[in-house]
Amino acid sequence: MGSLIFTSIILALIAMLGNGEYFLGSSMLSRPLVMCTLTGLALGNVRQGIIIGASLELAFVGSFSIGASIPPEIISGSVLGTAFAIGQHNSTAVALTLGIPIASLVLIVKNLCFIFILPYFVHKADAYAAQGDGKKMGRMNLLGGFLAVNLPIGLVVGLSYLFGSSAVKALLAVIPAFIIKGLQVATGLLPAFGFAMLMKIMINKNNATFFILGFAIAVYMKVPVTGVAILGACLALILTGYSSFHGKKVVTQTSNDDNAAAKEDIDYEDEEF
Numbered sequence: 001m002g003s004l005i006f007t008s009i010i011l012a013l014i015a016m017l018g019n020g021e022y023f024l025g026s027s028m029l030s031r032p033l034v035m036c037t038l039t040g041l042a043l044g045n046v047r048q049g050i051i052i053g054a055s056l057e058l059a060f061v062g063s064f065s066i067g068a069s070i071p072p073e074i075i076s077g078s079v080l081g082t083a084f085a086i087g088q089h090n091s092t093a094v095a096l097t098l099g100i101p102i103a104s105l106v107l108i109v110k111n112l113c114f115i116f117i118l119p120y121f122v123h124k125a126d127a128y129a130a131q132g133d134g135k136k137m138g139r140m141n142l143l144g145g146f147l148a149v150n151l152p153i154g155l156v157v158g159l160s161y162l163f164g165s166s167a168v169k170a171l172l173a174v175i176p177a178f179i180i181k182g183l184q185v186a187t188g189l190l191p192a193f194g195f196a197m198l199m200k201i202m203i204n205k206n207n208a209t210f211f212i213l214g215f216a217i218a219v220y221m222k223v224p225v226t227g228v229a230i231l232g233a234c235l236a237l238i239l240t241g242y243s244s245f246h247g248k249k250v251v252t253q254t255s256n257d258d259n260a261a262a263k264e265d266i267d268y269e270d271e272e273f
Helices: 002-018 032-042 046-059 074-087 092-116 118-131 134-163 165-173 177-202 208-220 225-272
Strands: none
Touching: 002 032, 002 074, 002 134, 032 046, 032 074, 046 074, 074 092, 074 134, 092 118, 092 134, 118 134, 208 225
16 A cells, blocks of 8 residues: 555656646657656656657647647547556556546546646736736736645546556546547547647648648658658758858858958959059
8 A cells, every 4th residue: 555655656756747848848758658657757658668669759740739629638649548558457448548537537537627726826926026026926826826736636647556456447427428439439530630739830831842742752652650760860960060061161262262352352463652
């Protein structure tokens, strides 16, 4: 029992670390690849943690908070999905099946904290800003982030692991069967959907050709993803790095020619004098 409590505390601290962007900035610690790897390290199976993290990263690759749009709480889903999969010696599919519904449910808890807890600290920070007190305003930012985001998610993760996957599954069992079936179908579609969300932000008329080229090479020429990545890196160096180097060389040569011409003009003026 003692080891279970200790592991629950460690997982809660990992989840709190991932939710520490209010203190650490946008450090990408919240991404599934980082959270799952740390969870695997805590449970003594780093390799499985990395594998699960890579799979969940595909599912949540386009999950970023943009404006008022808040994506599912991927930190709790990553940590708990990985912990339950490793603890029960199950496959990556189990982590996906548990992680995605958990992330959606914990998002409700996160939104409630944003509604009922965070506004108090925001209004206090506004009052201190009006008074010109920067130290107290910064303190409200830290306290609001810790009490409204960091601590609740840590408690959810720690208690969920402490009570076990059976309790989480019992909670998920309350959800109607057609919703669970829909989530299972969505699990298979989420990696493609994640890439589609990311491409919607990135793709434009200047780089669309490269996406089509990569798709054609991967699908029709059966080149692995690593090979496509290497080809893309080479193209990037040719189109940017090589061109930049060539431009510097031309500028240097032009500068030398200008200096030589200037020297000839000076010599000519000396001869006239």
